[in-house]
Amino acid sequence: MISPAYCVMMAQYNSWQNRCMRQAMEQLDEADLTADRGAFFKSILGIANHLLWADRMWMSRLGDTVEKPDVAASGSTAITPTSAVWSAERFRLDGQMELWAEGLHAIDLTGNLRWYSGALGRDTARPVALCVAHMFNHQTHHRGQIHAMLTAAGARTADTDLFIMPGLE
Known part of the structure; x- marks a missing residue:
């Protein structure tokens, strides 16, 4: 399904897009970033959180270097109080994700991942490769929402096309 090289590329894409998103967010004030824009997670900062x-x-x-959040999904929109705090936390996590991806071997993407799913309300297991693909897809989905909100709020946003990511040549 996916390979370690795919994971490295997607982790790099995630970092690049989050840097672009951070630059666009910096063009707005906190009131604009926390305004309810009618999305499921309400605001730009809410979705970013x-x-x-x-x-x-x-x-x-998936790894052993990132601590599980200490809040449930219902509290996920408020895990950082400001865009500055979000930015620092995002930068740190993006680096951890890239290091994780760079250390992957094909065998790491096989078998099932087992965990308690709050979304399902039970213990569950799914193929590791599917979970990793979902993680990267989830990132792209929500960044797309944020990109649209930033654009509507008047921020200048960067291109999001994977094929133009710096360093692919």
């Missing part, structure tokens, strides 16, 4: 929370959750399951 949820994504940070979810990435921490998945990385705590």
Whole structure:
């Protein structure tokens, strides 16, 4: 399904896109970032926090260097109080994700991952490769929402196309 090289590329894409998103977020004030924009997770910062929370959750399951969030999904939108705190936490986690991906071997992407799923309300198991693909897909989905909100709020946003990511040549 996926390979270690795919994981490295997607972790790099995640970091690049989060840097671009951070630059766009810096163009707005905190009131703009926390305004309810009618999305499921309400605001730009709310979605960014949820994504940070979810990435921490998945990385705590997939590796041994990221601590599981200490709040449930219902509290995920408020795990950082400001965009500055979010930015620092995001930068740190992105580095951890890249290091995790760079250390992967094909065997690490086989078998099942077992965990208690709050979404399902029970213990569950799914193929590791599927969980990793889901993590990267989840990132792209929510960054797309944030990108649209940033654009609507008047921020200049960067391109999101994977094929133009710096360093692919």
